[in-house]
Amino acid sequence: MKVLFIGGTGNISTESSLLCVQLGIELTLLTRGNRGVAIPGAKFIVGDINQKSTQEQLAKQQWDAVVNWIAFTAEDVERDIKLFSKNTNQYVYISSASCYQKPVSNPIITESTPLANPWWQYSRDKIAGEDALTKAYRETGFPICIVRPSLTYDTVIPLPIGAWTHYNVIERIKQGKPIIVQGDGTSLFTITHASDFAKGFVGLLGRQTTIGHAFHITSDESLNWDQINLAVAAAVGIKPNIVHIPSDFICHVAPDYTGTLLGDKSHSVIFDNRKIKQFVPDFCPSTPFNIGIQQTLDWFAEKPERQIIDHQAEALSDKIIKQYQQAFN
Template sequence: MRLLVLGGSGFVGRAVVLDAVGRGWEVTTFNRGRRGGSVAGAEVLHGDRMTPSSLDVLRGREWDAVVDTWSGAPRAVRDSAALLSGQVGTYAYVSSRSVYAPPVSPGADETAPVLASSPSAEEGDYGEQKAGGELAALGAFGERALIARAGLILGPYEDVGRLPWWLARAARGGPMLAPGPRELPIQYIDGRDLAAWLVSSAAAGTGGVFNAVSRPGHATMGSLLDAVVAATGAAATLRWTDPEPILAAGVQPWTDLPVWIPPGHEYETYGLHSADVSRALAAGLAPRPVEETVADTWAWLESIGGTAPQRADRPAVGLDPDVEAAILASVTTG
């Protein structure tokens, strides 16, 4: 198989390249060359997708499939999909569950309403941009387009900082704020599992729209943080705390305390931990245990000196240590 990866240097794109090269595929990457290094065994092409003439290096070549990880103005997807429509079999676009228009009902599947957008949009928030990218891929490839609506993505090479922050916090040791309830179900996908599914789906010529995450409750906040503490050497002691004092301290779920969305919070209307993923699971998506994802992410962090890369287009996440200490003190003395 011949695979073109638009991206391919960071997180999911890198995982796609590693998976495909590991299968013996002929892999070509196209990116600006600003993030990470190239993967041995892959051909590297450079260009800026916001400059349409940069795509000329792809013109006249053929691949069996393309995986596109673009996050930004949809016209970049529009232009690449239009150029490649006669040169590629399957166009797999890594989208997001942020495309769904809130409120998203618990258990919603791929037919839930999405945000209004355009494949030619120049502006818009993350969800609107991803929705526009979907329209661009579908417009050029139709049934040959594979739309992977990934949710929370964790694992080695993560460049948003969610799981790396929890791991770094646990590695500092001491009493550690654990936002409850402990049994709160979470929904995510290991970037390597998403990559393997994308590559296998590309090989099969699979098209259509899929919620590409684990089932709700594949892990819980409890199993996630237990794995975090275990992976880092058990220097931290979890202090499970009800949502009320945490929220009263002005803490923002999802950003200050990554992954966590307490019951009844307004963020629940985005459906980030409650999607129906039966279609993707039936199509072969196979999420690994949370303990493996956490342990491998910690091993990767240690291998690069403990500091994860941070995407320039995403704000840093994590809780101020002073705020954490104040919350722990209040619930201990209260």
């Protein structure tokens, strides 16, 4: 099977790239060559999908599947529809589970849950991409398959405040400084290790029966945000100083958190994974969060240059905590 990944060396996608090669898939990755991630056995094209010369190079080949890991808007999708309309048997769009209805009317999320997120432009852009693909599928038969990951991690710290690619929250835990947990810490969320995501994702590639379908691929483990933060702190080896602050208050002080909190992580959600398991019977998530986050923090510990502190975000966390304590204590 001949597969093209546009991207393929990021936090979510690297494990999928490695698994493709392990399974004998002929994998080509189009990247800009900036990340320095090695995928032994894969072919690399260094280029930009928006460049005409790169597009001409891709158009000369026939693909069993094309996956765009870095398409974020309807314009990105419409470019790909034109580029791959005649030379791929499957086009996989990486959307987002944050596209699902917010606020949720039912905490059990299936692939038929409505897509609507008034809080987050990122999610609305992903929905617009899905809409463009659905239109192309209905009108021309463009062979779409939509995948919606939810908070998938490997080389990032999957907490909404002072984390992700930054090391702020870990340093705060080490120093005994308070860390913010949105709400009262009891809302449920699902965090998925990229190696588990890869098992379901790679199983979809090249399958004719996936055309026209959407799938989310998540862990079966649901934890509340206190449990999630406690697991992170346990991996550090220090009991955390947790401060619970309402999401509305956080977003009032720091509006940039509105999308990720009010549009996603302040809601309790439980994902129904029966559809991906029907199409990929071997899919079985096996990395609990307390194990996966230890692996992630070990990865950060390997190289000091990965332990980046965002000083502006650090000052913002202190500001949120100070204003909350002044208002309510």
